[in-house]
Amino acid sequence: MKKYIYNSGNKSQKLLILIYIFFSASFYPLSGGEPIILSSDLKSYIEKIEYDLLGVSKGVNEITVIDKNIIHVRIFFILDKQIQQDDWQVVVTPAFNPEYHWAPHLTPTDSHVIEQHVFRSPALIASDRNSMLMLIPDLDIMKRGTPVRWYMDLDAPGNRLVIGMSNSRVDNHILFTREPGAIYPKGEVEFGFYIIHSDDENALNNPFRLALNFLWTNWGHDLYQSGNPVDGDLENYVEHTYNWAFNSWSESVWQEFELNGRNVGSPVFIVNVTQSPNYPGEINEREFRSVWNQAWFSSLRSASGLYRYARRTGKKELMEKALLTKELALSFPKKEGFFYGLIGTEMHQKEIGGETFYRSKGWDTHYWGNSNRNPYTWNPEESPFHILDMSWTALLMLRWYEDLEKDERLLEYAKDYAESLLTIQSKEGFFPGWLNLNTLQPMSHLNSSPETSMSVTFLLKLYELTEEKRYCDAALKAMDIIIEEIIPTGRWEDFETYWSCSRYGSDNLIGSKISRNNMYKQNNLSMFWTAEALLKSYKVTGVEKYLKYGQRTLDEMLMTQASWQPPYMFVNVLGGFGVLNADAEWNDSRQSLFAELIIQYGKLLNKPEYIERGYAALKASFVMMYCPENPQTMKQWEKVYPFFGREDYGFMMENYGHGGRTGPDGEGMGEFTIYDWGNGAAAEAYNRILDKFGNFNLE
CATH class of the missing domain: 1.50.10.10 (Glycosyltransferase)
Structure with a gap:
C-alpha cells in the first residue's frame, strides 16, 4: 500500500479535502485550496469531504489505498497547548442521491449523535441503484484510546455522512446528544476512517456483507482466535x-x-x-x-x-x-x-x-x-x-x-x-x-x-x-x-x-x-x-x-x-x-x-x-x-x-x-x-x- 501525506494550507474554518485520482497511480493525494476536477470513477461516489480545524490547527492528512474499493483517511493534529472545542467533525457528501440509508443508531435531530458506546460493528451506509458508499471508523485508533469520545451521524435529507468527536449525554432511553466542553490535550490528536465504495450488484443488494467482512477480517477474526470472548470449556x-x-x-x-x-x-x-x-x-x-x-x-x-x-x-x-x-x-x-x-x-x-x-x-x-x-x-x-x-x-x-x-x-x-x-x-x-x-x-x-x-x-x-x-x-x-x-x-x-x-x-x-x-x-x-x-x-x-x-x-x-x-x-x-x-x-x-x-x-x-x-x-x-x-x-x-x-x-x-x-x-x-x-x-x-x-x- 502506498501513502501520500499532505500538510494542508487552507486557512478557512472548514478544510475541504479534494481528492484527485491519478489513473496510473495506486494512491489518492489529499489537497487543499483551489478546487480540482475529480476523475470520473470517484466523482460518481463522493462530491466532497470536509473537516473542521481543531482550534487553529489545520492538521496533517494521509490517504492510503487499501484496494480499488477501499480508502483509508487519517487526519492528525499537533497541538501546542490544551484546547477546548465542543465539536469536531468530518462530513462526507455523496455525489448521488441515496435511496437507502443505514446507521447503527438513530439521530432524529441535529443535536443527536451515534455515540461510540454503540459502535458494535460501526458503519454508515448510503446507496442508490447504481452506487454504494460506506464509512467505517478506524478502530485501531480507537483501541489506543482517544482524548474525546467519537461519534457518527446520518443526515439523509442533507446528504451528509458525518464522523467526529464530541462529549455527549444519554437522552430519552436511549438516544445520545452532543454536550459542550470537550478538552483536547497538548500533543498529537489522531482521527481516521475508511471509505468503501462499490457499484457491484451484490454490494448494492447487500451492503452489509462488505462491512461485516471488512470488520471481521481486520479486527474480529484475530481477536476470536486469541480467546475473546471466553477461552475456557x-x-x-x-x-x-x-x-x-x-x-x-x-x-x-x-x-x-x-x-x-x-x-x-x-x-x-x-x-x-x-x-x-x-x-x-x-x-x-x-x-x-x-x-x-x-x-x-x-x-x-x-x-x-x-x-x-x-x-x-x-x-x-x-x-x-x-x-x-x-x-x-x-x-x-x-x-x-x-x-x-x-x-x-x-x-x-x-x-x-x-x-x-x-x-x-x-x-x-x-x-x-x-x-x-x-x-x-x-x-x-x-x-x-x-x-x-x-x-x-x-x-x-x-x-x-x-x-x-x-x-x-x-x-x-x-x-x-x-x-x-x-x-x-x-x-x-x-x-x-x-x-x-x-x-x-x-x-x-x-x-x-x-x-x-x-x-x-x-x-x-x-x-x-x-x-x-x-x-x-x-x-x-x-x-x-x-x-x-x-x-x-x-x-x-x-x-x-x-x-x-x-x-x-x-x-x-x-x-x-x-x-x-x-x-x-x-x-x-x-x-x-x-x-x-x-x-x-x-x-x-x-x-x-x-x-x-x-x-x-x-x-x-x-x-x-x-x-x-x-x-x-x-x-x-x-x-x-x-x-x-x-x-x-x-x-x-x-x-x-x-x-x-x-x-x-x-x-x-x-x-x-x-x-x-x-x-x-x-x-x-x-x-x-x-x-x-x-x-x-x-x-x-x-x-x-x-x-x-x-x-x-x-x-x-x-x-x-x-x-x-x-x-x-x-x-x-x-x-x-x-x-x-x-x-x-x-x-x-x-x-x-x-x-x-x-x-x-x-x-
Whole structure:
C-alpha cells in the first residue's frame, strides 16, 4: 500500500479535502485550496469531504489505498497547548442521491449523535441503484484510546455522512446528544476512517456483507482466535448455571407446585441480588413472581436445554425438573386454540423494620396471563394474546417432539393452535400482532409486521412433521409478503421495538421512518425471526430467492454484533449483540438464541466468518456470568456487589452497558438474572449446539 501525506494550507474554518485520482497511480493525494476536477470513477461516489480545524490547527492528512474499493483517511493534529472545542467533525457528501440509508443508531435531530458506546460493528451506509458508499471508523485508533469520545451521524435529507468527536449525554432511553466542553490535550490528536465504495450488484443488494467482512477480517477474526470472548470449556459455565438454579439459589429460583392434580415446575422468571444467599438484607422481589412462555422468556426453551444436559450426563433429578416444566407448558389453558403466555402470582407489600418489600403471596394465588410488553396494558392479567409468543411456544413444542421425545400431546397442542392461526391470516399473508382476550379478533398494532416470520417457521416445521400442504402454503404466502414489504426498507418493527424499556417513537413512529435518518426504528429480534424463516423456506422449497434474502437479513442482524473489543468496555464483548437502534446494550442474551442460526448459514454457505461469528455469539452468552472462569467480569461484579461469593457462581445479568455508559468501577453491570433470558438460555444454546454440531473447536 502506498501513502501520500499532505500538510494542508487552507486557512478557512472548514478544510475541504479534494481528492484527485491519478489513473496510473495506486494512491489518492489529499489537497487543499483551489478546487480540482475529480476523475470520473470517484466523482460518481463522493462530491466532497470536509473537516473542521481543531482550534487553529489545520492538521496533517494521509490517504492510503487499501484496494480499488477501499480508502483509508487519517487526519492528525499537533497541538501546542490544551484546547477546548465542543465539536469536531468530518462530513462526507455523496455525489448521488441515496435511496437507502443505514446507521447503527438513530439521530432524529441535529443535536443527536451515534455515540461510540454503540459502535458494535460501526458503519454508515448510503446507496442508490447504481452506487454504494460506506464509512467505517478506524478502530485501531480507537483501541489506543482517544482524548474525546467519537461519534457518527446520518443526515439523509442533507446528504451528509458525518464522523467526529464530541462529549455527549444519554437522552430519552436511549438516544445520545452532543454536550459542550470537550478538552483536547497538548500533543498529537489522531482521527481516521475508511471509505468503501462499490457499484457491484451484490454490494448494492447487500451492503452489509462488505462491512461485516471488512470488520471481521481486520479486527474480529484475530481477536476470536486469541480467546475473546471466553477461552475456557463452556461445560463449566453450564454446570455453574444448573448448580445456581437448582442448588445454591434454588430457594428463590426453582418453583414447584400443583395444577389440576399434576405437579409442575420451572425456574422463576426473574431474581435480583437481594435474593442472593449472601445478601445481608431483606429480599425485595423486582417483578411479580411468574413463569413465562414468551418470545424472550421461554421456560420451555430453557427446559429443552436442561433435558439435553440431563440426558447427556445421566442426572435424573435434572431430567425430572425439565419434564415438570414441559408439563407446565402443556397446562397453559387455551381459548379456541389460542393460549396464554405466562402464569403469575398475586403480589403484596410487606413491611419489615419500617421498610416495605415486594413479595409474592404464593402459587395458591396463581392466575394466567400474557406478556405485558404490549401497546395496551401493563397488567399481565389483561394483556391480549400475542401471536408471536404462541407461535414460538408451539414451535418449541414441535422441536421437543422431534428432537427429544415423541410426546404426542406436544404435537396435538401445536396442531390445535395452527388450525386457529390459519383462520386469522390476512389476505396479503401477514399474521396479526395481538388478539383481544374476549373476542379473539386482531387488535390495532403490528398487523403487518415481521413478527409474522415466527409463524412461518412454526408452520413449516409443522408441515415437515405432518406433510399437510396447507401449512406450507400459508407459510410461504407470509414469507413472500415479508420479502416484498419488510426487507427492502428495513421495517424491523416488533413488540420490543416500541414496548420494552426503549419506548421512543411508540406514540408517533410506528410504521413510519425517522425522516432525518431515512430509517425505521429497528429491532434485531425480527431480523432473526425473518432470517430463520427464510432459511427454513429455502430448505423446504430449494428456491434460491429465500436463501439470498435470508443471507441479507442475517447480515443486517450481524451489524448489531460486536466485531471488536473497545477499550471502554470493561468486560469482553466480541460476538455479543446489541438490541435495537435506540438502545445501548452489549452482550445481550439474545446472542444465545442467534448463535445456531449463524452457524447454520456458515455451514450451508461455506463461510468460516459466519461460523466464527456464531460460536463467538455462543461464547459471549456466558461472559456476564459471575464465576472464576470470567475473572474480568467477576471483578466488575464485586465492585458493585462486594457480598458476592461462591454461592453466587452462575448469577448472570442479561446484558452490559444498558444505561449507555460503562466504567472501570462497575458502571454498566445490572442487578438481576432472568434464567430464561440469561444463564438458562445460554446453557440451552450450548447443549443444543453441542448435540447438533459436536465439539466447538474450529481448528
